[in-house]
Structures are given as C-alpha cells and as structure tokens.
Amino acid sequence: MxxxxxxxxxxxxxxxxxxxxxxxxxxxxxxxxxxxxxxxxxxxxxxxxxxxxxxxxxxxxxxxxxxxxxxGGNSGYSFGESIKGVIRFAQTANGCIIDGTVDGLSPGPHGLHIHECGDISRGCESVGDHFNPQNTPHGGPDSKPSERHVGDLGNIIADNSGRVRFRIVDQLLKVPEIIGRSLVVTENPDDLGKGETPASKIDGNSGKKLACGIIARSSGxxxxxxxxxxxxxxxxxxxxxxxxxxxxxxxxxxxxxxxx
Structure with a gap:
C-alpha cells in the first residue's frame, strides 16, 4: 500500500x-x-x-x-453532531489516499461516497447525487472506470464500539476535483452496484445519509x-x-x- x-x-x-x-x-x-x-x-x-x-x-x-x-495535494473533512471523525485525502503518484477515523456509527458496514454539491444548507438532503462526471452507473472502488462513479468509495466497517479506522487508495479519485464537494456516510452498506433493484445502479441501496460535510483544503x-x-x-x-x-x-x- x-x-x-x-x-x-x-x-x-x-x-x-x-x-x-x-x-x-x-x-x-x-x-x-x-x-x-x-x-x-x-x-x-x-x-x-x-x-x-x-x-x-x-x-x-x-x-x-x-x-x-x-x-501531497490534500484536503480534509470533519464530521459533527453525534457522528464524529476526520477524513483526509492526499494525492500521490499512485492514487488518492483516503485516511479516516469515524466514531458514532452502528457496528457493521456503511457506504462512503463523494457527492457532487458542497451544499449542506438543508443538511445531507442538498448535497446532490454521487460525484459522477462521466455519467456512468454506480459501482464500487474496484470496478472499471466505466462501471463506477468517481465518488464511489465502497464501504467502511465500524467495530462494536461504533468506531471505524480506514485507509483506502483509490486510483480514480483526484483531490483537485473534489475540493468544495461533499462526503457522505450512509446508514446501510453499499451493494457496489451488484443488487437486483434499479437503486443498485444509482446509490448501491445504501439508504439514508447519516453524516455529511464539505470537503475543504487543509494543510500539507x-x-x-x-x-x-x-x-x-x-x-x-x-x-x-x-x-x-x-x-x-x-x-x-x-x-x-x-x-x-
């Protein structure tokens, strides 16, 4: 890694x-x-x-x-309210590192996605759809570029205390393209576009948006x-x-x- x-x-x-x-x-x-x-x-x-x-x-x-x-080129994102944590993005020659710790989740997997809008004026309901500049179907981080959204980051898995620590390297994500957009953690796991319902190709059936915030430039x-x-x-x-x-x-x- x-x-x-x-x-x-x-x-x-x-x-x-x-x-x-x-x-x-x-x-x-x-x-x-x-x-x-x-x-x-x-x-x-x-x-x-x-x-x-x-x-x-x-x-x-x-x-x-x-x-x-x-x-590297980097940005940061902080949660508030009952779900607390910090996620940072750092651009490297081999991909974008996504490094985070989140507390306050229910144990188990939760979807993690970048959404197109940095608008939280109505909470998580105003962040728009998944960041998808190529207009491709929803998938997972290991899917081909033509079979996933740029903002599809898969799942993070919280332990029994509600904490998750993770470090992901994504080949498609570029830090300059996501500053000013939003990051969302969802209530349910993301099925990575492999489900049988129409929603699977839209948001992975990942359910309610639990936490969201604007991705901002941070210190290198x-x-x-x-x-x-x-x-x-x-x-x-x-x-x-x-x-x-x-x-x-x-x-x-x-x-x-x-x-x-």
Missing part, C-alpha cells in the same frame, strides 16, 4: 522527549521513516497506517500530539505554522485540550481556526 508523510506537532521539551517518541514509533510495521525536530516541535512519519494510529503511538509516551499536515507538510489560535488567543495545546473536554450540542464539537 502507498505511504504518505504525515506531520504532527508534538509537545517536546528535551532530547529525552525525542528519544521517547522515536522509541514509540520504532519497529512499527507500516512505518517507513520518522523525522523528529525538537526545534520545530514536529514529527513527520512516512507511513501507510491511518494517522490516528500514529497519533496514539506518540501520545502513549505522555506527549500531546496534533495532526498538522498531510503530504510544513504549511500549518499555527502556534496561537487567532480566534481567542489559546495556544495549540490549550485548544486541543478544550476540543477533547468541551462537548456541546451545536453542529460541531470544536472550533476550527484557519491560517493562511
């Missing part, structure tokens, strides 16, 4: 911190290379593992870590230089703590501050 470089901000104060982080990532299958900078407070990992697994390894040392950037490697949040003056670490501890009933669970 293709690897990509992922950048984390890590709260390190001395060489012992560097050594502890390096040890936590050593001999981990799926990690090709680790570059740690005490001066910048960053850890860059070349890996084919989901970013959340790398983050857990680093935080197992007692050091806080925040995802800052993803190698070394592009996110934020240390202080311009919204309220909180440090990166204060903001991270608050995003974990303060849960609200609003449409999102934490504030996102953007930098240019």
């Amino acid at each position: 293709d690897s990509a470089k992922i950048e984390f901000a890590v709260q390190m104060t001395c060489q012992n911190c560097v050594n502890a982080v390096k040890k936590s990532l050593s001999n981990v299958e799926g990690i090709k290379d680790v570059d740690i900078s005490l001066e910048r407070g960053t850890v860059v990992v070349d890996t084919n593992l989901p970013y959340s697994l790398i983050q857990e390894k680093i935080e197992g040392t007692g050091k806080m870590a925040v995802l800052k950037g993803y190698g 490697l070394f592009q996110n230089t934020k240390q202080i949040c311009a919204c309220d003056g909180l440090t990166l670490w204060d903001e991270r703590d608050r995003s974990i501890s303060e849960k609200t009933e609003s449409s999102t669970d934490y504030k996102i501050c953007r930098v240019s």
